Amino acid sequence: MNSVSENTVPTALTIAGSDPSGGAGLQADLKTFSHYGIYGMTAITCLTAGNTQGVSEVNPIDPSFIRQQCQSVIQDIKPSVTKTGMLFSKETIVAVADDLATISCPIVVDPVMVTKRGDILLSKNAQNYYIEHLLQLSDVLTPNIPEAELLTKEQINNSDDMEQAAKRLLEMGSKSVVIKGGHQKESKNSNDLFFDGNEMIWLTSKRYPTQHTHGAGDAFSAAISALLAKGKSLRQAAEQAKQFIIHAIKSAPGLGKGQGPINFSLSHHPK
Numbered sequence: 001m002n003s004v005s006e007n008t009v010p011t012a013l014t015i016a017g018s019d020p021s022g023g024a025g026l027q028a029d030l031k032t033f034s035h036y037g038i039y040g041m042t043a044i045t046c047l048t049a050g051n052t053q054g055v056s057e058v059n060p061i062d063p064s065f066i067r068q069q070c071q072s073v074i075q076d077i078k079p080s081v082t083k084t085g086m087l088f089s090k091e092t093i094v095a096v097a098d099d100l101a102t103i104s105c106p107i108v109v110d111p112v113m114v115t116k117r118g119d120i121l122l123s124k125n126a127q128n129y130y131i132e133h134l135l136q137l138s139d140v141l142t143p144n145i146p147e148a149e150l151l152t153k154e155q156i157n158n159s160d161d162m163e164q165a166a167k168r169l170l171e172m173g174s175k176s177v178v179i180k181g182g183h184q185k186e187s188k189n190s191n192d193l194f195f196d197g198n199e200m201i202w203l204t205s206k207r208y209p210t211q212h213t214h215g216a217g218d219a220f221s222a223a224i225s226a227l228l229a230k231g232k233s234l235r236q237a238a239e240q241a242k243q244f245i246i247h248a249i250k251s252a253p254g255l256g257k258g259q260g261p262i263n264f265s266l267s268h269h270p271k
């Protein structure tokens with residue numbers, strides 16, 4: 001095998017599903033990487049027929065072909081960071097874990113399972129495969145609240161519960177966690193929680209009265225990934241990604257008939 005040459009620019013590989021409407025999934029990841037000047041690469045896990053109104057169909061890619069895509073990339077261009085998004089099936093989680101175990105770069109695992117609308121993006125009971133195969137490989141785990149509940153098997157009703165869940169997810173194997181707080185619809189705030197086993201930090205924001213947050217979770221995790229690729233610390237990456245997502249939600253372009261995408265063209269936002 002040829003050795004992988006050193007990169008001239010930071011790079012990021014996303015192992016994720018496709019959202020044809022362009023606001024979520026690998027499309028959100030690539031747009032976010034570009035915002036930060038990161039060269040983005042993809043291994044596609046599934047094709048969704050989805051848009052701002054929901055996901056109507058999922059067409060999974062054969063796990064052996066997902067591995068082939070990963071290998072094509074990593075044997076050629078070294079990722080500075082690797083992120084996982086929608087994996088959809090148990091078989092894909094296991095296949096992707098095998099590839100991640102051989103990669104020497106920070107790994108961001110976004111355990112995509114369920115959207116705010118309730119679309120199921122992971123087959124039933126597959127969360128246990130995340131626990132067995134992916135948690136211990138992740139440098140940063142970025143669940144939303146329902147995903148953190150499914151992983152810890154504990155309900156989250158308030159910020160104390162979020163703090164307990166963060167501690168539990170580290171005990172379960174992840175090196176650090178950012179729990180995304182966007183699902184607390186009754187709250188005035190949309191606060192996320194960062195914990196690396198040492199520092200526990202609330203990433204605070206008011207909750208904007210908007211439904212245009214399609215793909216916000218993907219973009220937030222992608223921004224953390226991009227900032228890690230640029231050499232930021234975990235804490236800096238989480239804090240700066242939070243500012244990015246606040247601006248991207250505030251200036252959403254208002255596209256689509258449902259939950260519209262965020263704004264990926266933040267020319268004035270610091271990178």
Ligand SMILES: Nc1ncnc2c1ncn2[C@@H]1O[C@H](COP(=O)(O)OP(=O)(O)OP(=O)(O)O)[C@@H](O)[C@H]1O
Nearest residue numbers: 115144180181182183190207208213215216217218
């Ligand atoms: N209405 C809102 N106002 C401000 N911030 C928000 C709002 N909704 C979500 N966020 C922020 O967006 C980011 C994504 O959080 P969320 O919990 O929605 O993730 P998610 O469910 O994975 O998203 P998705 O599945 O839509 O990609 C977090 O930083 C969260 O705080």
Ligand SMILES: Cc1ncc(CO)c(N)n1
Nearest residue numbers: 017018019024025086215
């Ligand atoms: C492909 C894909 N990945 C992730 C999400 C969650 O935002 C979505 N809606 N679609």
